[in-house]
Amino acid sequence: MGKNLVTAQIRGETRALCLGALMVVCSAITYYILGTTVLPLYHKSVWTKVSNCHLLEADIRDHEKLDGKKVPQYPCLWVNVSATGKSAILYHTEETKEKNRQCSYIPESLEDYQEARIDVETIRGRFKEHQTFPCYSDPEEIERSVLLRRIYTPQTLFKWLFWPTFMLTGGIFIIMMVKINQALSMLAAQR
Structure with missing residues (x-):
């Protein structure tokens, strides 16, 4: 029973790490696309x-x-x-x-x-x-x-950057939670 639980935890941690890494990569790609398309148009708009x-x-x-x-x-x-x-x-x-x-x-x-x-x-x-x-x-x-x-207003820029920022923060949070969980599991196993 204990071995099955550890295997299930390892699979779950691996999936969570993959999800977090995928979220970080997708947000980085989205930032790149927005940085090459929307940001130049925002900076070019001088009518403020x-x-x-x-x-x-x-x-x-x-x-x-x-x-x-x-x-x-x-x-x-x-x-x-x-x-x-x-x-x-x-x-x-x-x-x-x-x-x-x-x-x-x-x-x-x-x-x-x-x-x-x-x-x-x-x-x-x-x-x-x-x-x-x-x-x-x-x-x-x-x-x-x-x-x-x-x-191209600051509100439009905020709207475009909200979801990639949310996804990046969520991905980093998932990775941090898995790493903290792994560290606490190692401490508990050593005691």
Whole structure:
């Protein structure tokens, strides 16, 4: 009976150690992935100062309207605002600026032109209705554009890093508990 109990304890300890090590390895891989994808985007986002934007102009840019300029095949909203005492172009998020510098807002459905046009006109109507609204600007004023909504905030970073940190802590805790249990078993066996 005693030999079976010791064998079962050894198997259980081995499985617990493997689980703890697997949790630590998975969290390290997740940290690496987040460190190469999300962290550079977070550091690149310089729009941290909350400002008040005043609408100067909201115009829908169509491919029919602008002759001679390269314009996308979908309608997009271009918004000019006054933020921190200067005129600036408003972008919806950080990704909007990366996708198309000519558009402040890009509609979600680009396949159906009429649906995209209605979406853009709805957003333009909201801007004209609320002429003053909060926006994000660069406090050092290196970046001249402003954002309506930030994607990469400290809260977002916390949300992304919570589960890998929880898994790393849990894995280390499991390994420590098994090692403490083994040490106490050795002390008890020596007495």
